[in-house]
């Protein structure tokens with residue numbers, strides 16, 4: 001054991017609270033930062049360059065959907081086409097395979113947990129890899145939207161001509177009720193929730209880890225909930241989570 005190493009000490013403390021099938025993993029933009037997807041907040045976050053009021057609110061989208069779609073074309077699409085999961089996403093999959101995990105709940109909209117092989121991910125804010133018509137039941141994926149965007153901007157439904165939108169929760173919209181309820185229920189059944197790469201300031205999502213018996217935090221910067229956590233790991237998710245996998249394997 002690496003004595004006097006704060007990350008090691010905190011991870012071992014977290015491991016003490018882990019029981020089989022009792023660990024809820026709650027993730028935020030920080031877990032995908034090392035895959036090359038900018039976070040919203042924090043150093044280098046997207047909101048340093050873009051105004052969320054202009055591109056990511058439901059009102060802004062209703063007023064002028066082309067602003068969102070310009071942001072999507074210039075920023076989101078090029079990133080989504082090339083990003084891959086990083087060791088932190090694979091560590092979540094490993095924890096699930098090893099039987100520790102009660103549920104994986106993510107605020108992320110990038111689909112990288114699924115790309116890393118994690119199953120049953122509860123996406124609180126939807127996915128920016130899925131799109132739907134604002135009028136009819138037409139839906140499509142990333143490849144198709146790429147083609148549609150070549151023909152129409154903002155992209156319109158090939159069936160009814162209404163504008164298409166991402167299957168994400170824009171600011172000012174309610175979270176999908178079934179998914180939020182499932183996340184709260186899973187948290188209530190969990191011995192510990194592990195919040196990874198989240199600033200824990202976006203509600204109601206940030207309530208989810210607080211519904212577990214206890215929670216711990218892996219995040220590069222302080223969060224408002226640090227004081228209530230059983231342990232805080234101030235380290236990159238891609239370093240901390242694979243180490244937690246190893247520590248839990250030792251306990252078998």
Ligand code: NAD
Nearest residue numbers: 028029030039040041042108109110197198199220221237
């Ligand atoms: P956030 O941007 O508010 O906070 C991210 C946190 O991650 C910061 O506190 C930062 O210190 C930390 N961080 C950065 N790199 C890290 C790393 N390598 N390891 C550990 N921590 C790291 O993100 P949030 O709490 O998820 O809330 C913001 C909202 O942003 C969510 O609703 C989500 O839908 C959306 N979002 C999603 C993505 C994505 O899908 N990848 C990206 C940006 C924003």
